[in-house]
Amino acid sequence: MRNTHDTKLIFDLSKPGRRAARLPACDVPERDLAELLPAAALADAPPALPEVPDPQVIRHLVNLSTLTMSVDTNFYPLGSCTMKYNPKRNERAAAMPGFADVHPYQSDATIQGMLEVLYNMQESLQEISGLPACSLQPAAGAHGELTALLVAAAYFRDIDEPRTKVLCPDNAHGTNPASAAMAGFDAITLKTTADGYVDLDDLDAKLDESVAVLMITNPSTLGLFEPNMREIADRVHAKGGLIYLDGANMNAILGITRPGDFGADMQHYNPHKTFSGPHGGGGPGAGPICVTDKLAPYLPAPIVRKSGEDYSLDFDMPKSIGRVRAFFGNVGVLLRAYAYIRTHGPDGLKRVSENAVLNANYLLSRVKHILPVPQGNRCMHEFVASGKDLKRDKDISAMDIAKRLLDFGVHAPTVYFPLTVPEAIMVEPTETESKETLDAFAEILFRITEEDAQTLHDAPHTTAVSRPDEVRAARQPVLVHAE
Amino acid sequence: MVKPEELLYAKTHEWISVAEEGGDKVATLGISAFAVEALTDLVYIDLPAVGRQVEAEQPFCEVESVKAVSDIYSPVAGEVIAVNETLPDNLEILGEDPYEQGWIAKIKITDEAGLGELLDHAAYEKLCSEEAH
Numbered sequence: 001m002r003n004t005h006d007t008k009l010i011f012d013l014s015k016p017g018r019r020a021a022r023l024p025a026c027d028v029p030e031r032d033l034a035e036l037l038p039a040a041a042l043a044d045a046p047p048a049l050p051e052v053p054d055p056q057v058i059r060h061l062v063n064l065s066t067l068t069m070s071v072d073t074n075f076y077p078l079g080s081c082t083m084k085y086n087p088k089r090n091e092r093a094a095a096m097p098g099f100a101d102v103h104p105y106q107s108d109a110t111i112q113g114m115l116e117v118l119y120n121m122q123e124s125l126q127e128i129s130g131l132p133a134c135s136l137q138p139a140a141g142a143h144g145e146l147t148a149l150l151v152a153a154a155y156f157r158d159i160d161e162p163r164t165k166v167l168c169p170d171n172a173h174g175t176n177p178a179s180a181a182m183a184g185f186d187a188i189t190l191k192t193t194a195d196g197y198v199d200l201d202d203l204d205a206k207l208d209e210s211v212a213v214l215m216i217t218n219p220s221t222l223g224l225f226e227p228n229m230r231e232i233a234d235r236v237h238a239k240g241g242l243i244y245l246d247g248a249n250m251n252a253i254l255g256i257t258r259p260g261d262f263g264a265d266m267q268h269y270n271p272h273k274t275f276s277g278p279h280g281g282g283g284p285g286a287g288p289i290c291v292t293d294k295l296a297p298y299l300p301a302p303i304v305r306k307s308g309e310d311y312s313l314d315f316d317m318p319k320s321i322g323r324v325r326a327f328f329g330n331v332g333v334l335l336r337a338y339a340y341i342r343t344h345g346p347d348g349l350k351r352v353s354e355n356a357v358l359n360a361n362y363l364l365s366r367v368k369h370i371l372p373v374p375q376g377n378r379c380m381h382e383f384v385a386s387g388k389d390l391k392r393d394k395d396i397s398a399m400d401i402a403k404r405l406l407d408f409g410v411h412a413p414t415v416y417f418p419l420t421v422p423e424a425i426m427v428e429p430t431e432t433e434s435k436e437t438l439d440a441f442a443e444i445l446f447r448i449t450e451e452d453a454q455t456l457h458d459a460p461h462t463t464a465v466s467r468p469d470e471v472r473a474a475r476q477p478v479l480v481h482a483e
Numbered sequence: 484m485v486k487p488e489e490l491l492y493a494k495t496h497e498w499i500s501v502a503e504e505g506g507d508k509v510a511t512l513g514i515s516a517f518a519v520e521a522l523t524d525l526v527y528i529d530l531p532a533v534g535r536q537v538e539a540e541q542p543f544c545e546v547e548s549v550k551a552v553s554d555i556y557s558p559v560a561g562e563v564i565a566v567n568e569t570l571p572d573n574l575e576i577l578g579e580d581p582y583e584q585g586w587i588a589k590i591k592i593t594d595e596a597g598l599g600e601l602l603d604h605a606a607y608e609k610l611c612s613e614e615a616h
Contacts, residue, residue: 416523470526474526474547
């Protein structure tokens with residue numbers, strides 16, 4: 001059934017002279033390129049593009065698309081990444097000509113509709129976060145982290161407080177310490193307790209006037225709401241520091257609580273995890289940030305303002321850290337998220353979070369007897385189970401389970417993150433999955449854990465490519481397909 | 484033959500042994516078997532340059548596995564006088580013989596204050612069993 005011919009590399013399918021389209025003869029006098037361009041701008045030979053007819057291009061790409069999984073084809077409980085379903089109406093909304101065909105160099109007067117939507121998006125994100133100022137510019141979540149930390153650095157420079165440290169719990173996303181280092185801070189690791197919460201004694205030991213920011217993910221990467229959040233924020237604020245909320249898990253608390261209300265001074269959103277937007281594939285993404293009033297002057301310029309019924313771009317921000325992205329950010333991604341926010345409305349967004357939490361807790365209760373959850377029997381939108389006992393008793397690793405799930409038509413959960421849980425299996429079903437899908441997933445998991453270890457070590461058996469040798473791939477990468 | 488029971492350990496999972504070499508105190512340093520197992524399959528080690536000055540309890544070397552990149556810390560301040568050049572191309576040594584063939588660096592100690600913070604083998608074993616919770 002699998003078409004192995006048309007899924008060869010497109011360069012291997014190429015034959016000289018084959019074309020998808022033939023252009024008519026030129027009806028104006030042709031001139032030699034050498035007359036028009038300086039010699040340094042001319043290539044010695046044409047680029048080696050594949051020469052393939054139209055039907056073969058289509059067959060190639062359509063067949064390739066069937067060799068992988070997507071949330072449109074398979075259950076995809078990839079914890080942390082929140083592979084939630086993207087309603088197709090949001091794609092159509094973002095593709096409307098009034099949005100898709102405008103140019104960022106048009107005058108404000110000719111793009112009032114676009115500016116209105118972006119203004120409303122700023123307002124919506126502020127309302128959801130409980131923080132009064134917003135920048136839509138950052139191009140991804142981690143870029144939002146970096147931007148917010150640059151805003152914090154500008155704030156501390158401006159008030160003449162030289163602070164050098166950023167605290168991150170040991171179960172933070174790796175992007176947190178990386179962003180801190182990129183922004184010029186020293187990233188200091190905070191311990192978490194066996195329950196998965198911030199260790200308050202370790203916080204006190206490391207917290208002083210040199211700490212600029214504590215970055216916290218709440219709900220955390222373990223799918224737990226930090227019970228001491230207010231206390232942590234109060235202690236950091238008492239020393240003059242700021243709280244950064246990694247908003248990766250906002251999909252668990254929409255309309256239920258707000259970071260601005262539990263002590264955050266700034267946060268980013270991952271619109272594709274919380275609302276709607278393209279997942280993976282390297283983007284494009286968006287990572288809008290919201291901050292308190294005292295940090296607002298340092299946000300990247302421009303920001304969309306409303307005056308009467310007119311919308312305009314405000315560049316008059318003398319304390320701004322400057323641009324972090326061309327024009328207004330990745331507007332197409334923001335439009336999808338805006339369409340999602342408006343189609344759900346306040347009550348609908350709250351139901352999204354309630355169902356995300358309900359689904360995760362239901363699945364946790366179905367699988368915990370074979371995959372125990374060290375941090376307890378309740379969770380928010382995701383949970384981190386441990387395959388430690390299976391590894392010890394049956395020689396089945398988290399990776400074996402992940403790979404074998406592919407044979408059953410289920411995308412693997414995230415494994416081996418966070419690093420604080422041995423043989424971690426991080427499951428996030430998202431809010432749109434039915435009880436039947438969750439039950440089917442639990443049944444598949446039981447079946448897999450009853451299989452013999454060798455079958456699992458050799459899995460997956462049914463995919464186009466079986467298990468790659470990750471060590472060899474990292475140590476002796478082959479970077480060309482043929483000599 | 485190096486016995487793990489006779490080494491000292493840092494809370495960050497390095498082992499260390501101290502010996503006199505030509506009138507200087509020299510620390511030989513590696514990472515524990517527990518650390519190697521927790522890191523899983525190793526793919527890369529970034530050795531420090533010989534001659535580099537290291538500070539106590541600061542990272543001076545990196546090891547990368549298929550899971551993550553981890554820092555290696557020096558418990559003492561001093562100067563790197565030798566590194567195990569065979570490791571980068573033979574990372575399996577770290578798993579097979581972490582306490583002898585798998586040594587990572589030798590550091591001429593200039594400030595041994597950090598030595599007092601180190602754990603003996605029994606205390607380190609206890610730490611590992613707690614971390615494996």
